[in-house]
Amino acid sequence: MATEFHNLQELRHSASLANKVFIQRDYTEGTICRFQTKFPSELESRIERSLFEDTVKTLNNYYAEAEKIGGQSYLEGCLACTTAYLIFLCMETRYEKVLKKISRYIQEQNEKIYAPRGLLITDPIDRGMRVIEISIYEDRGSSGSSSGSSSTTSSSGR
Amino acid sequence: MKNCEYQQIDPRTLTTPTATPTSTLPLASKNVQRQRRKWEVFPGRNRFFCDGRIIVARQSGVLPLTLGLILITSGLFFIFDCPFLVAHLTVCIPVIAGVLFVFVVFSLLHTSFTDPGILPRALPDEAADIEKQIDNSGSSTYRPPPRTKEILINDQVVKLKYCFTCKMFRPPRTSHCSLCDNCVERFDHHCPWVGNCVGKRNYRFFYTFIVSLSFLTSFIFGCVITHLTLRAQGGSGILNAVQQSPASIVELVVCFFSIWSILGLSGFHTYLAASNLTTNEDIKGSWSSKRGLEDYKNPYSYNNIFTNCCVVLCGPMPPSMIDRRGFLPPEDTPPIITAEQELPPFLSKNDTNMVGAPSRVTCRTSTCQSSKGSSQASPQLFPDQTLAILSFVMETAKLTDIFCHRSHRFMLPY
Numbered sequence: 001m002a003t004e005f006h007n008l009q010e011l012r013h014s015a016s017l018a019n020k021v022f023i024q025r026d027y028t029e030g031t032i033c034r035f036q037t038k039f040p041s042e043l044e045s046r047i048e049r050s051l052f053e054d055t056v057k058t059l060n061n062y063y064a065e066a067e068k069i070g071g072q073s074y075l076e077g078c079l080a081c082t083t084a085y086l087i088f089l090c091m092e093t094r095y096e097k098v099l100k101k102i103s104r105y106i107q108e109q110n111e112k113i114y115a116p117r118g119l120l121i122t123d124p125i126d127r128g129m130r131v132i133e134i135s136i137y138e139d140r141g142s143s144g145s146s147s148g149s150s151s152t153t154s155s156s157g158r
Numbered sequence: 159m160k161n162c163e164y165q166q167i168d169p170r171t172l173t174t175p176t177a178t179p180t181s182t183l184p185l186a187s188k189n190v191q192r193q194r195r196k197w198e199v200f201p202g203r204n205r206f207f208c209d210g211r212i213i214v215a216r217q218s219g220v221l222p223l224t225l226g227l228i229l230i231t232s233g234l235f236f237i238f239d240c241p242f243l244v245a246h247l248t249v250c251i252p253v254i255a256g257v258l259f260v261f262v263v264f265s266l267l268h269t270s271f272t273d274p275g276i277l278p279r280a281l282p283d284e285a286a287d288i289e290k291q292i293d294n295s296g297s298s299t300y301r302p303p304p305r306t307k308e309i310l311i312n313d314q315v316v317k318l319k320y321c322f323t324c325k326m327f328r329p330p331r332t333s334h335c336s337l338c339d340n341c342v343e344r345f346d347h348h349c350p351w352v353g354n355c356v357g358k359r360n361y362r363f364f365y366t367f368i369v370s371l372s373f374l375t376s377f378i379f380g381c382v383i384t385h386l387t388l389r390a391q392g393g394s395g396i397l398n399a400v401q402q403s404p405a406s407i408v409e410l411v412v413c414f415f416s417i418w419s420i421l422g423l424s425g426f427h428t429y430l431a432a433s434n435l436t437t438n439e440d441i442k443g444s445w446s447s448k449r450g451l452e453d454y455k456n457p458y459s460y461n462n463i464f465t466n467c468c469v470v471l472c473g474p475m476p477p478s479m480i481d482r483r484g485f486l487p488p489e490d491t492p493p494i495i496t497a498e499q500e501l502p503p504f505l506s507k508n509d510t511n512m513v514g515a516p517s518r519v520t521c522r523t524s525t526c527q528s529s530k531g532s533s534q535a536s537p538q539l540f541p542d543q544t545l546a547i548l549s550f551v552m553e554t555a556k557l558t559d560i561f562c563h564r565s566h567r568f569m570l571p572y
Contacts, residue, residue, distance in 0.1 A: 020283045027309050027316070030458055031330050031344070067474050077362070077472025084264040085363060093475045128278040128479040130326060 018138035022131040023056065033063035035124070035132055042136065046117050055109055055121070056132070059102065066098035099125060197482040201279060202340040210482035212271045215338045218353030221270055228266070228371070231412045232259045235378050238405040239385045246388055251381055258374040265367035266352060273478040274357030275343035277324065277332060285325035292320075314457035331458070333438055343476075346430075347437040356437075359478065362471045365427055372420045379413040382406045434459040434466040 021042050026034045037056045039049045076094060080087050106123050114121055114134075122133040197210035205214050214221075232255070240252040280288070292305055305320035307327050318327045321334050324341045328334070333345035335355050344358035356364045386406055389399035400407060430440060435456060439445060445456040460466050 020287065022284055022287045025329065027311050027330055030311055067476075069469055069473055073474045074468055074472045076474070077468075080475070081362070081366060081472070084261050085268050085366070086264065088475065093477075095474050095477055099477060125477065125479070126481075127281070127284065130277070130280070130329070131284060133284070 016138055017135055019136040021134045021136065023134065024131055025129075032067050033124075033129055034060050040134075043119070043134065046119060046136065047114070051113055055113070058105065059124075059132070062098055062102045062105065066095045193485045193488075195482065196480070196484045196486055199486065200480065200482070202276065203338050204276075204340070206482065213273050213354075213482060214270060215348070215354050217337060217350075218270070220350045221353035224266065224351045225263075227412060227416075228259075228262060228374075231378065231409050232374070234405040234409050235381070238403055239382055239409070242385055242389070242403075243381060247384070255374070255377060255381070258370055258377060261370040262367060262374050265363050265370060268363035269349075269352045269356065269360050269367050270354050272354075272360040272363060273480060273482070274355040275345075275359040275476065276338075276355075276357075276478075276480050277326075277329070277341040277343060278480050279324040279341075280326040288320075288326060312457040314455060316457065331436065331439070344436060345438050359476055365431065365471060368420060368424045368427060372417070372424045375413045375416045375420055378409055379417060382409050382413070431467050431470045432463040434470060 019042055021040045023035050023040070026036045028034075035056050037053050037060075039052055043052060072094065102125075103123055106121050110121055118137040120135040120137070122135065124130070124132050127133055195210050197206045197213075200206070203216040205216055205218070206212065207214070235255060236252060240255070243251045305327075307318045307320075308315055309318060309330075310316070311330060316330055318330065320326070321328050321341055323334060323339065326341075328341055329343065331344045332341050334341045335345065335348050337348050338355055340355070342355045342357040344361070346356040346361055346364075348355045349364070352364065352367070354360070385403065386396065386399050389402060390396040392399075394402070427437075430437065433456065435445070439456075460469065
């Protein structure tokens with residue numbers, strides 16, 4: 001399927017961080033953690049829209065699960081209150097468990113989908129849950145410029 | 159769609175090559191030996207203890223007074239009043255007082271030492287991206303007019319303000335505390351009595367503190383009155399009773415003056431929790447119906463007192479964003495600009511408020527000075543290519559590293 005295969009280890013001298021795309025938060029439903037699923041134009045030539053949207057929607061679902069208000073969260077809150085919140089010192093909260101799941105998911109997505117396309121997703125928790133940062137790496141040998149990924153489509157073989 | 163495929167580097171195979179460049183640099187090897195934690199370069203006005211486990215505002219002025227008053231009053235009660243009351247009434251009195259006292263002290267310490275929901279400042283790349291979206295034709299020295307962004311939340315128009323210190327648009331309900339110099343999520347107020355901001359993460363502790371304190375002060379007040387009354391009824395009169403137990407007067411005075419304010423505060427915050435409002439919004443009248451003809455409703459309210467209270471006080475506990483005990487990544491030096499890289503306009507300004515810009519660190523230890531020196535030396539010693547490799551390696555290795563370092567955050571939730 002791939003016509004060109006670059007081994008990044010061989011071409012490390014020509015790898016460079018070309019651009020970063022920031023997916024902003026979507027506040028239409030309140031202050032719950034949710035990211036916009038709008039496909040950024042900078043990624044148009046790098047990744048399929050459906051893959052990107054799947055990633056963002058799955059992340060949104062994970063965050064919704066973490067912040068879900070229901071029986072379990074109330075139980076956790078009431079239990080914490082009755083123990084004068086000392087239970088937070090020894091127990092991992094549900095939110096933290098979901099954050100670990102999110103870390104694993106992002107790592108898996110990077111390994112399987114994004115890194116093969118020269119992209120890298122940064123976990124939103126490292127950016128204060130404000131943005132999903134997607135780093136775009138360029139092969140200097142093919143593009144010779146860092147002005148954007150769109151310029152590489154003309155120079156690389158299709 | 160580009161047909162090139164990039165094989166992901168296995169971080170484990172590339173850790174050894176990075177050792178070679180660093181071993182040739184005597185200054186950089188000092189950095190490798192001692193990894194600094196993120197709290198050491200935190201740009202806000204906070205103080206950290208126990209290697210970043212405890213965070214307080216820089217001005218924690220009245221917290222010792224608060225603690226002192228609580229400890230002294232409760233101590234006097236247990237020593238001078240409880241023996242008489244246990245003998246004449248019931249042993250439940252010191253038990254109840256003890257439970258309330260424990261609740262008060264623990265919730266006070268939780269409120270004071272917990273990260274209230276501080277938002278980390280935007281990194282240069284993110285700030286530059288935001289700048290690009292705003293049309294700014296002024297020079298770097300000119301401060302542009304306040305920037306706002308309007309968004310819709312539950313069909314209500316909400317204005318997001320741009321924070322010049324943190325270089326980002328503040329999320330809804332976030333406010334910048336000028337005392338702590340941090341943007342705090344769901345900012346309620348900065349409380350000098352607890353020596354910290356009250357925000358999203360510690361509001362429930364603050365509420366528990368004031369409610370349990372109002373119960374404790376009322377309980378002590380009632381018990382002391384009962385004590386003095388019983389003594390006076392014993393035939394000696396009120397003056398003799400006071401003479402026999404002078405500590406009770408001290409407790410009475412402290413409790414009498416505290417009860418009004420604490421009970422009032424508890425009532426006020428119960429109203430706020432039931433309406434899902436913050437003190438900041440209430441004072442500013444953000445969702446007051448008096449604002450013109452437009453119906454300004456609180457878009458965050460669930461329109462049910464019970465649901466609002468449950469969400470505010472018993473909702474999921476959000477994580478701390480600032481990762482105080484995480485280690486600084488090794489590439490956390492001033493950004494090295496290669497010929498190919500375009501310098502974001504932001505970096506030409508004095509980016510002293512950025513997280514991860516060690517040039518601005520409020521140095522508390524001498525190690526800060528040595529690491530500053532080495533970070534300034536490194537750009538001249540690293541060739542461009544090795545730097546490019548290292549930066550990519552660190553990004554991909556970060557995935558594994560962060561997962562390991564995050565265990566600090568998960569084990570210690572604050």
